[in-house]
Amino acid sequence: MRKAASRSALMIALAAALPGAAHAQSDLRAAMAKCRPIADLPSRAACYDRIALEDGGPRWTGRLSFTTEAFTVDRPTLIRFDSEGVIFVMYLKDAAGEVVQNIHHAGAGEGRYLIGQPGTYTLQINGAEGWRIWLEPQS
Incomplete structure (x- = not known):
């Protein structure tokens, strides 16, 4: 009991x-x-x-600021994100640490960005609240 x-x-x-x-x-x-x-x-x-x-779930989940480990994509890959805060800024950086794309989203909600080129990348995330990020390789 x-x-x-x-x-x-x-x-x-x-x-x-x-x-x-x-x-x-x-x-x-x-x-x-x-x-x-x-x-x-x-x-x-x-x-x-x-x-x-x-439906594999987010690859990264966090709150406020975070930098991911390096990850490699071998084909176009969609980055999906969901932010709970009023501000969400994410930098997609290449293997050399150079910013490839500045991704920002005002207000809570979902967004996406397509990584078009194979390579090794990191994400630097700066959020006002919690967030989740998925990587979805495209066919």
Whole structure:
């Protein structure tokens, strides 16, 4: 009984800490349900792979300022970001540390930028509040 009560309290705390997590989980289930009836196994696997790329969660999550480790892209890659603050500025820098693109977003919300060239990059993030960043390689 005590373990069940502790587990329930933990689940309630997690739900409160992660608003929208239940919605994201139901979206994931709905997307996976569309893949399940595909009879051809390679096609079904490709469907699940697309879900993993799209719903893999943010690569970086933080608050205020942060500089990422270097990452390499081998094809055009979309940077998606979601900012909770009134100001979000991100610098895409090349391997030499030179600014390739200044990306800014006024107000809370989502934005995106396409890295068109393969290479090694870092991101320098300056936000007023919390933020999340995803990398999505393009086909």
